[in-house]
Amino acid sequence: MKKIAIIGSTGSIGRQALEVIGAHRDKLKVVALAAGKNSLDELAQQINVFAPDIVSVPNGQAAGDLRALLNNTKIKLDILVGEEGLEAVATHSESNLLLTAIVGFAGVKPTLAAIKKGKTIALANKETLVAAGSIIMSLVKEKGTKIIPVDSEHSAIHQCLSGYAISDIRHLWLTGSGGPFRTWNQKQIDNATVKDALQHPNWSMGKKITVDSATLMNKGLEIIEARWLFDFDPRKIKVVIQPQQILHSAVEFCDGSIIGQFGLPDMKLPIHYALFYPHRAEFADGPRLNLCELNSLTFETPDYDRFPCLKIAQEVAKEDSTAACVLNSANEIIVEAFLQERIRFKDIPVSLMRVLDKHNRVASPDLEDILEADLWARDEAAAILKAMV
Ligand code: NAD
Ligand code: MG
Numbered sequence: 001m002k003k004i005a006i007i008g009s010t011g012s013i014g015r016q017a018l019e020v021i022g023a024h025r026d027k028l029k030v031v032a033l034a035a036g037k038n039s040l041d042e043l044a045q046q047i048n049v050f051a052p053d054i055v056s057v058p059n060g061q062a063a064g065d066l067r068a069l070l071n072n073t074k075i076k077l078d079i080l081v082g083e084e085g086l087e088a089v090a091t092h093s094e095s096n097l098l099l100t101a102i103v104g105f106a107g108v109k110p111t112l113a114a115i116k117k118g119k120t121i122a123l124a125n126k127e128t129l130v131a132a133g134s135i136i137m138s139l140v141k142e143k144g145t146k147i148i149p150v151d152s153e154h155s156a157i158h159q160c161l162s163g164y165a166i167s168d169i170r171h172l173w174l175t176g177s178g179g180p181f182r183t184w185n186q187k188q189i190d191n192a193t194v195k196d197a198l199q200h201p202n203w204s205m206g207k208k209i210t211v212d213s214a215t216l217m218n219k220g221l222e223i224i225e226a227r228w229l230f231d232f233d234p235r236k237i238k239v240v241i242q243p244q245q246i247l248h249s250a251v252e253f254c255d256g257s258i259i260g261q262f263g264l265p266d267m268k269l270p271i272h273y274a275l276f277y278p279h280r281a282e283f284a285d286g287p288r289l290n291l292c293e294l295n296s297l298t299f300e301t302p303d304y305d306r307f308p309c310l311k312i313a314q315e316v317a318k319e320d321s322t323a324a325c326v327l328n329s330a331n332e333i334i335v336e337a338f339l340q341e342r343i344r345f346k347d348i349p350v351s352l353m354r355v356l357d358k359h360n361r362v363a364s365p366d367l368e369d370i371l372e373a374d375l376w377a378r379d380e381a382a383a384i385l386k387a388m389v
Pocket of ligand 2: 152
């Protein structure tokens with residue numbers, strides 16, 4: 001029986017992971033859950049269904065509200081709070097796998113704590129690898145544990161790499177949908193609203209990653225994620241737009257052969273792969289890809305002029321410095337401001353560049369450097385946004 005802890009259980013990834021676990025109760029068991037403060041009703045329902053040993057919520061108020069919601073049930077469990085609670089869930093002694101389905105930099109500390117305890121990580125929370133990739137991966141090596149990617153592109157590459165040496169690879173090809181503005185002209189993109197940005201053509205996801213998919217920052221963050229995860233030269237990681245989202249990414253070998261992973265655009269597939277790894281299990285849920293019905297697969301070069309965030313992230317990806325952490329943390333603040341309609345869509349790359357231009361990089365950063373860079377980037381981004389509006 002695989003015993004699983006989930007941080008971010010009430011989000012898009014967390015919910016789909018629980019669907020997968022619910023369909024395989026003979027092999028997978030939930031032992032600990034953590035969620036944010038806006039989803040307590042859902043967390044209470046998850047507790048009723050999966051009966052974890054412990055849960056964590058952000059603060060005492062949320063813990064009280066959750067206790068009230070569980071009042072009429074006979075469920076007994078520890079309700080923990082704050083960063084300590086999150087770490088307790090991530091490191092729960094009964095679990096052998098942690099799914100990081102939390103959004104943003106908040107994933108860094110609990111993920112590190114879990115790796116220190118030798119847990120296998122099913123990693124959806126890409127921001128952790130973007131901000132602290134070298135620290136995370138050297139700890140993974142030291143502790144002899146593993147990270148199994150959940151991000152669909154990285155899951156695809158992980159599957160394609162099976163049995164091959166990294167030294168035999170010429171390029172990693174990350175595919176992207178192109179987002180909701182793939183066919184929009186510059187003027188339309190400049191005037192895009194929050195509603196427009198949240199209308200993703202292929203995937204239903206949390207709001208932050210959906211906006212990142214509209215700016216193509218998501219693909220940029222994924223280059224940095226892939227760099228650390230596969231210990232691969234970032235200059236050899238290519239991006240190609242694959243609007244149907246059937247080819248989830250590919251590996252090009254030194255002999256010119258390319259191996260890709262195909263599937264329907266359904267996050268339950270990479271979640272399923274990560275939860276069962278190194279085994280494969282029957283995927284009983286929903287339709288399957290029928291190659292005879294696939295009448296076209298198209299590919300396009302990404303347009304860096306209309307999507308400058310991709311270029312910005314691609315440049316940062318080449319560095320081993322605090323710049324990636326700053327890029328990520330500033331992006332979190334800037335995307336939130338866009339979602340609150342405090343800035344326009346076109347202000348996102350502009351404000352991001354302003355933060356990066358002001359940043360004094362620290363090379364080969366340690367955890368302290370990263371934590372400092374995170375706070376600096378948030379303050380700087382907030383100040384730049386304030387001056388903009
Ligand atoms: P989401 O916003 O839908 O869910 C985030 C979850 O984290 C929620 O349960 C929320 O309550 C919880 N959370 C947020 N802050 C928290 C905190 N401080 N403490 C405890 N819990 C907290 O996000 P999502 O779309 O599920 O994405 C989650 C992660 O997976 C992100 O890093 C994203 O980039 C990555 N990812 C998502 C998808 C997708 O299809 N949704 C695909 C690939 C990668
Ligand atoms: Mg992805």
